[in-house]
Amino acid sequence: MLILVVNAGSSSLKFQLLNPETEKVYARGLCDRINLGGIFKYINCLTEEEFTKNEPLASHQEAMELVLQTLVSPEHGVVESMDEVQAIGHRVVHGGESIRKAVLIDEEVEEVIKRIIPLAPLHNAAALAGIKACEEVMPDKPMVAVFDTAFHSSMPDYTYTYALPYEFYEEYHVRRYGFHGTSHDHVSTLAAEVIGKKREDLNIITCHLGNGSSLAAIKHGEVLDTSMGMTPVSGVPMGTRTGDMDPAVVKYLIDNNHDLTLEKLDKLFNKGSGVLGISGISSDFRDLYDAIEFGNDRARLAVEVFAYQVKKYIGAFMAVLGDLDLIVFTAGVGENAPRVRRDVLSGLEKFGIELDPQKNVSSVPGQINEISKEGSKVKVMVVPTNEELEIALKTYNLVKSLYE
Numbered sequence: 144m145l146i147l148v149v150n151a152g153s154s155s156l157k158f159q160l161l162n163p164e165t166e167k168v169y170a171r172g173l174c175d176r177i178n179l180g181g182i183f184k185y186i187n188c189l190t191e192e193e194f195t196k197n198e199p200l201a202s203h204q205e206a207m208e209l210v211l212q213t214l215v216s217p218e219h220g221v222v223e224s225m226d227e228v229q230a231i232g233h234r235v236v237h238g239g240e241s242i243r244k245a246v247l248i249d250e251e252v253e254e255v256i257k258r259i260i261p262l263a264p265l266h267n268a269a270a271l272a273g274i275k276a277c278e279e280v281m282p283d284k285p286m287v288a289v290f291d292t293a294f295h296s297s298m299p300d301y302t303y304t305y306a307l308p309y310e311f312y313e314e315y316h317v318r319r320y321g322f323h324g325t326s327h328d329h330v331s332t333l334a335a336e337v338i339g340k341k342r343e344d345l346n347i348i349t350c351h352l353g354n355g356s357s358l359a360a361i362k363h364g365e366v367l368d369t370s371m372g373m374t375p376v377s378g379v380p381m382g383t384r385t386g387d388m389d390p391a392v393v394k395y396l397i398d399n400n401h402d403l404t405l406e407k408l409d410k411l412f413n414k415g416s417g418v419l420g421i422s423g424i425s426s427d428f429r430d431l432y433d434a435i436e437f438g439n440d441r442a443r444l445a446v447e448v449f450a451y452q453v454k455k456y457i458g459a460f461m462a463v464l465g466d467l468d469l470i471v472f473t474a475g476v477g478e479n480a481p482r483v484r485r486d487v488l489s490g491l492e493k494f495g496i497e498l499d500p501q502k503n504v505s506s507v508p509g510q511i512n513e514i515s516k517e518g519s520k521v522k523v524m525v526v527p528t529n530e531e532l533e534i535a536l537k538t539y540n541l542v543k544s545l546y547e
């Protein structure tokens with residue numbers, strides 16, 4: 144079965160055509176700068192042909208049409224017709240409170256995604272545009288929506304409730320939702336499989352550390368708590384996002400810096416803060432480590448603040464889980480930066496977390512690696528995330544009965 148995975152952003156549309164049973168990827172790419180003088184990147188994974196070209200891409204629908212034309216084209220294509228593709232899986236960031244798992248898309252689901260737009264204005268509006276675009280160009284193809292928030296929907300009220308007047312929750316749905324759920328779900332499932340246990344029998348902390356970062360405390364297979372909140376800006380510091388911060392900072396800065404407005408601050412907290420804000424040079428850990436080699440003290444500080452906060456969350460999550468079996472690192476930083484993993488876990492030996500320094504530095508990117516010492520009470524693993532594959536698997540599970 145072939146599944147087309149679509150991840151629509153406000154001005155972009157990423158796609159991947161793959162077989163979830165064999166995990167073989169046929170083609171992938173990106174329509175970028177939609178409605179801004181578009182760029183189309185395409186990789187035919189069967190022939191390894193790659194190209195990037197300028198395309199008008201006036202709308203998500205035009206982008207989708209171009210993707211489909213390319214996938215079936217005699218020159219660049221990977222299938223003869225879209226009849227070979229059984230379903231489409233859409234990444235949707237926010238499912239709000241009512242959607243707790245991946246669902247087949249119908250009018251009602253579209254209505255819910257639309258209703259939730261205020262909670263994730265850029266993301267959910269874009270996802271809806273991607274869904275509508277697919278409906279226009281492939282009206283009869285079954286479609287599934289896979290939500291970033293869904294895996295966290297098991298959180299109990301005492302972990303998702305903010306200590307605000309309760310009416311803000313009742314009237315405006317202000318609460319912790321959590322994000323990166325597809326990734327936390329994927330890597331925790333794989334890690335449990337690799338150690339030959341059921342995820343339901345384990346307590347796991349997953350650390351998705353990328354440009355955006357979040358941790359999840361997974362108790363017996365269900366999320367108990369997660370570091371991101373109502374929006375992805377909270378939790379640990381990230382590439383460009385603040386992470387947790389005293390909300391009084393907002394009024395203080397606006398009172399004291401008359402160039403700042405709420406809109407500017409919101410942008411700064413999301414795009415100009417995190418390790419970029421502290422270092423003043425980059426959101427990319429590779430650049431920060433290079434700068435540290437040249438004695439840049441703010442790069443050193445940025446990396447230390449990040450590792451300290453991740454460690455703090457691990458400590459907090461160990462306490463609320465009560466017992467811990469497994470820590471999983473994933474995403475760009477978690478998979479590729481042994482120094483971050485070392486700094487995050489240093490000093491936790493007394494809690495049964497013993498990193499093997501050699502295994503940590505020789506962990507192979509793109510593979511599952513166990514990096515704890517033989518006999519460490521808590522196992523530590525690096526597991527590559529693959530959100531597209533997880534979306535394709537969830538889509539496959541929901542549509543396969545339609546084809547039996």
Ligand code: ADP
Pocket residue numbers: 352353354355356382426427428429474475476479480
């Ligand atoms: P996103 O959240 O956008 O999906 P990724 O998970 O791809 O991001 O993570 C991207 C980040 O991973 C980069 O900004 C960089 O900080 C980090 N990264 C990637 N490769 C390395 C590496 N070899 N060493 C250290 N950090 C890395």
